[in-house]
Amino acid sequence: RIVSFQDGEDLYDEFGNYIGPDLASDDDDEDDEVEIGHRGGHGRPGDDGDDDFDEEEGDDDEAADAGGAGSSRLALGKGDEDSEMRVVLHEDKKYYPSAAEVYGPDVETLVQEEDAQPLTEPIIAPIRTKRVYFRERSDVPRTTFDWEFLTDLMDSPKLIRCLAVAGHLHHGKTCLLDCLVELTHPDVRATASDVADGRAELAFTHSLRVECERGLSVKCCPLSLLLPDSRGKSHLVNLMDTPGHPCFADEQAAAYRLCDAVLLVVCAAEGAMLGTERAIQQAMQHGLPLILCINKIDRLIIELKLPPADAYHRLRHLVDEINALVHTHAPTPELARPLTPLDGSVIFASSAFRFCFSLASFASLYKQKFAPRMDAVQFAERLWGDVYFDAKTRRFSRNPNSAGGKSQQAQQRTFVQFCLEPVYKLDVPISRSELKLNVRPLLRLVLRRFFSGWDPLVEAAVRHCPSPADAAAERVQRWYSGAENSDSDGGVCADMAACDPNGVLVIHATKLFPTPDASGFHVFGRVISGTLHAEQQVRVLGEQYTLADEEDSRTARVGRLWLLNAQYRVELSRVPAGNWVLIEGVDEPIAKTATITGADSACRRVLTYRPLQYNTASVVKVAVEPSLPSELPKMLDGLRKLSKSYPLLACRIEESGEHVIMGTGELYLDCALLDLRQLYADIEVKVADPVVAFAETVVETSSVKCFAETPNRRNKLTLIAEPLEKGIAEDIEAGGVSLSWPRKRVAEFFQHKYDWDLLAA
Structure with a gap:
């Protein structure tokens, strides 16, 4: 049915919009969702839609409550003549379901309003594993010897x-x-x-x-x-x-x-x-x-x-x-x-x-090639020094002109004639394909064929080099702190001096190697006496341990044992006396060095080995602090691990509150700070400029007189540098006084022992 504007002016408003009753639709499908008659509850003219409106009114109200004001479609409410003209605002629209509707109410969801993470960082950072050892083999490579034979040789x-x-x-x-x-x-x-x-x-x-x-x-x-x-x-x-x-x-x-x-x-x-x-x-x-x-x-x-x-x-x-x-x-x-x-x-x-x-190897080579009946030992004794060989008489002499000075060979020393000249003029058969090699590989091939291993x-x-059994007595006398009282130690010194594998267990540990993930350390030392077994209960004695004060000692259980071979390890079940060993599980109480002994009553008389002695000192100092103040505990833990990794490195807190690291040089501190950042603390730290401690002294009397004028320039003073007293020099060389001491301690030392005043100290 076509309705024109002239049919009734009451059907249109002043702007020409149709406001009359609903027109008949060509689509008679009542189940269609977009049909306005079913959505609004208004029937077509001539139809009785009161029953349908009463039945669907409750459903429409529940749908409106469920959708809320956030629905993206026009809300066509019931009972409100202007509801079909109401429009949902943009900020109230809902395009996507909430996280609770997707994942459920039991899942915690975090929504970040502002994206503060830079684009260079991934949203989920990958798992970063620390690798202390860049070259480390998980397997034991093939060797020319049998490992079972090597472990038997350790006895x-x-x-x-x-x-x-x-x-x-x-x-x-x-x-x-x-x-x-x-x-x-x-x-x-x-x-x-x-x-x-x-x-x-x-x-x-x-x-x-x-x-x-x-x-x-x-x-x-x-x-x-x-x-x-x-x-x-x-x-x-x-x-x-x-x-x-x-x-x-x-x-x-x-x-x-x-x-x-x-x-x-x-x-x-x-x-x-x-x-x-x-x-x-x-x-x-x-x-x-x-x-x-x-x-x-x-x-x-x-x-x-x-x-x-x-x-x-x-x-x-x-x-x-x-x-x-x-x-x-x-x-x-x-x-x-x-x-x-x-x-x-x-x-x-x-x-x-x-x-x-060596001289002996060259003599053996000549014996095998030319003279099987020759005495190689006596021939080797004539291959060094001013010794000459006379080719005519076939005798050795110390006179270079033994052949009348006419023969050039008579003037050459035996080391030059029999050792160096063959190296300069090697005659080794090689194939044609080997001749095509470069100079250095070809020369290496020729030399390896000429010399045997x-x-x-x-x-x-x-x-x-003395064996561990031969060097044990001198080692105990030099480094063991209880060597003076060997008569009352219950046979501990005797077991160590004999390198007895059945004696009292004593291990001298001097090095700490970090674990592959830098979470701890493995202790490396030498078994002096006794036999160390895996899963054994031991006592770890620190450097300050004494029989009167047992505070610096702790009981620990040994984990696994290894034979460390650079890039790989060979696990062992026991290690007898005279061998090196890498120990797991006893690193916690060790600061630098330690003495490890058994936990039984027979080991109660064991004392410690003396700390390491160096021919240098830590004179370069830097102050460090974390970039983020909240990461200070991480840095402190990293400094403790760093001190264990480097024997001479010192970490301490100054009176000003600064955390300082002291090392032997710039390269030393550079490697230490790299380990602190990447391995032990895993944080970024700020480092101050290095400070170097200078110290000087007088070792002998000056041979030149030095003159100094007085303030009034009327008198001259003669300054002669006098050497230190003999006792002071001995104390400095023996480590009785150290530059690392606090100033007050150094002053008290010289004041009480040498009667120096505080200004001189």
């Missing part, structure tokens, strides 16, 4: 050698140990990314990330290998790689306390450096014999291009220089024993080209 202290590998920075200590690792681990090789210019940099003892990035050793690292000597007899050789940087002399001291000798590595081209002298000084302080390894002799040939005669003079001068340093710092004549290649205490090596030799190093260690 024979006579066949065990413990050496610390020391020397100056970048003189080849770590590379020397890589040669031994490649010799005993066939599957361990340098990757393609580690090879540069033909030199394989395996760095097996570099397990920390800072060591791999900086290319130097920061912490001492143990390595236990089963190595045969020239006769094929196997020995358990425990080697400790120590840092060569002077800042990390504390790690060197911790390694020396667990070893019986020092393998001193010196570069043939650079000679004795500052780190070499400090290593010798600290070895003499600990009473350890030396074995000299002149490394990098390839530099004399390739880089310096020295002829054989000049190379000999360079090597001989280097040996004399090392002997002069040993004689200077040796406290006793026994330790001042000169090093010489004649007795095997000096060996020659090239860790880059993987070969090593690292037997000279093992021979020197077996001959000049």
Whole structure:
């Protein structure tokens, strides 16, 4: 039906909008949701819709209450003529269901009104796992020896050698140990990314990330290998790689306390450096014999291009220089024993080209190749010094002109003729495919075929390094605090001096290695006497423990036991006397060093080993504070762990309330602060500028008179520097007085002992 405007003016308003009754719809479907007749309750003209309106009115009211004012559609209320014109405001509209409607009323939901998180951070941060050891193997690699045989060899202290590998920075200590690792681990090789210019940099003892990035050793690292000597007899050789940087002399001291000798590595081209002298000084302080390894002799040939005669003079001068340093710092004549290649205490090596030799090894080589009936020992005694060989008479002589001065060979020393010239002029058969190699790989291949393994190093260690059974008595006398009262200790000193595996359990721990997640520490030490078992109850004695005051002691239970081999560990069930061990579960009461003994009554008379002695001091100080004040407890806990990780690092609170860290140098503190930020505290800290403590004294009387004018410039004063009293110098050298003491304590010390006034102190 078409209705026009003229049909009735009452059907339209003044604007032309239709306001009359509902028009008939072509769609007769009463179930359609958009039909206004059913939604509004108004029937079509002629229909009786009262019954439908009464029945649906309650349903519509309930729907309106459930939807509320937030409905997005027009509210067509009942009983209100203007309800169909009502519009829901924008802020009252509801487009999405609430979190409670989606997840249920039992689920806690948090809604952040303002997005304050930066776009660079993910909404859900990934799980971050700490990795202390950048290179760590979960499996035990394949070796040339049997681990069961090695553990059986741990019960024979006579066949065990413990050496610390020391020397100056970048003189080849770590590379020397890589040669031994490649010799005993066939599957361990340098990757393609580690090879540069033909030199394989395996760095097996570099397990920390800072060591791999900086290319130097920061912490001492143990390595236990089963190595045969020239006769094929196997020995358990425990080697400790120590840092060569002077800042990390504390790690060197911790390694020396667990070893019986020092393998001193010196570069043939650079000679004795500052780190070499400090290593010798600290070895003499600990009473350890030396074995000299002149490394990098390839530099004399390739880089310096020295002829054989000049190379000999360079090597001989280097040996004399090392002997002069040993004689200077040796406290006793026994330790001042000169090093010489004649007795095997000096060996020659090239860790880059993987070969090593001594006079005895060259003599054995000549015996095998040319003269089977020759006495190799007597021939080796004539291969060093001013000894010459006369080819006509086939005799050795100390006269260079024994052949009339006409023969050039008669003027060459035997070391040059029989040792250096064969190295300069090697004659080894190689294939055509091997000739296509680069120079350095080809030279390494030729030298490895000419020299047979690292037997000279093992021979020197077996001959000049005492076994744990032989060195136990001197170790107890030097470092055990109860050695003076050995008659009343119930046989404790006797068990330790005999290295008795069935005696009283005593372990000297000097190093703490962090766990892989930096949540705790594992204790590394040496079993002096007795046998340590896993899951055993022990007593941990601190540095301040005495029989009169047992406060610094605690009972703990040992967890697992390991044999630490740089990048991997071998779990053990027991460790007898004379061996190194890594212990789990006893690190909580240990600050720096400790003495671990049994918990039974027989171990009640055990005293402690003395703290470590250093040839340096912590003179660089920095103040630290957390970036967020609420993270102060985290920083304090991180400082406690940091103090355990570094032997000479000191953390304390100044009178001003500052938390300070004291170290030996800038590199030392840089590594410590990196560990504090990334491992132990896992927070960002603010660091103040470093402060260095300077101290000076007078060691001898001045030979020059110094004049000073008085304020009125009419008189002159003569100032003569006088040395310190002998007692004061001895107290300073022996550690009786320390610069780290508070000023008041230093003043009281000098005032009471030497009658100094407070201004002088």
